[in-house]
Amino acid sequence: MRVEVVVNIASGSVGRDAPVEAEAILAAHGADGRVHAPGEGELDACLRDVIDARPDLVLILAGDGTARAAAELAGPEGPPIAPLPGGTMNMLPHALYGVVPWPEAMARCLAGGQARMISGGEINGRLFFVAAILGSPALWAGAREAARAGRFDLTLLHARRALRRAFSGRLRYVLDGRPKGKAEALSLLCPLVSAALDADDQALEAAALDPASALDIFRLGVNTVTGNWRDDPSVVVGRCRTGKAWAGGRIPALLDGEMVRFEDMVSIRFRPKAFRAWVPPEGPAA
Known part of the structure; x- marks a missing residue:
């Protein structure tokens, strides 16, 4: 099997020794492969060149944004993609392989497996394969990343900005032709991770979150931690194949953590065939 590995050493949890370690794992499994470690500004071109070469398998060791970009570039007709956990959230790798270190996930992929078609969602032409959030809660991602980088000045700045936007302009939305709704945020979960959907379901799970006060936000946060967020009175849950959302200004969003x-x-829009993921013999461990 011809394997190409793309390593982004600048990503959150990769490290400068990762290319050497990846080469050792390839050798240990007798794989015919190459490891690419593109420099600053070279990552996008490297991804495109590797996928255009149509190897038997492409392994991506990088963050959520790069994993999503590689899957989007490959599409349903391109080579299988194995996104390894090299970022901070690692949403797609964890959905496919469970919460394991990247060397273990890479070794499992090289030990065998098969290509599995993964569905996803699309918002204005941008794909996601795990989950998307539309609305002001997405602004908290900036505070989260700044805190992880130890930049508490930026954490405070992003947190203040997110708080100013909260309740300032709700989303309007229409899903599958149903009556118009209004919410603080709209969350879209793919079948890969949704507990309410089977992996083969042909729809997204849509959750409209509309807390009316800080107390509602606190209650929703507690319910999220306990796994009961679908039962929260400020959440409206349904399924969606097509829809639209609009607001009074630009809409912040998170697509697979990006x-x-x-x-x-x-x-x-729901995309029934988004890309082919490489799944080890024991299958995905969502």
Whole structure:
């Protein structure tokens, strides 16, 4: 099997020794492969070149944004992608392989497996494969990343900005032609991770979050920790294949952990065939 490995040493939990360690794992499994460690500004071109070469398997050791970009570039017809946990949240790797270190996930992928078609969602042409959040709660991602980097000055700045946006302009949305709704945030979960959907379901799980006060936010946070967020009175849950959402200004969003900003109106679509993931013999451990 011809294998290509792309390592982003600048990512959250990769490290400068990762390319050498990846080469050792390839050798231990007798894989015919190459390890690429692109420099600053070279990552996007490297991903495209590797996927265009159409190897039997592409392993990506990087953060959430790079994993999502590689899967989007490969699409349903490209080579299978194995996103290894090299970032901070590692949403897609954890959904596919469980919470394990990247060398273990890489070794499991090289020990065998098969390509499995993964569904996903699309917002204004941008794909996601785990979950998306639209609305002001997405702004807290900046505070989270600043705190992890030890930049508490930036943490406070992002937190104040997120608080100013909270309750300042709710989203309006329409899903699958149902009546219009209004919410502080709209969360979209893919079948890969949704506890309410089977892996083969042809829809996204949509949750409209509309806390009316700080007390509601606290209660929703407690319910999220205990796993009962779907039963919270400020949450409306349903399924969605197509939809749209709009607001009075630009819409902040998180796509598989990556912060993006959309214009004031977005379209939403379920993608039944988004990309092929490489799944070890024991299958995904969501």
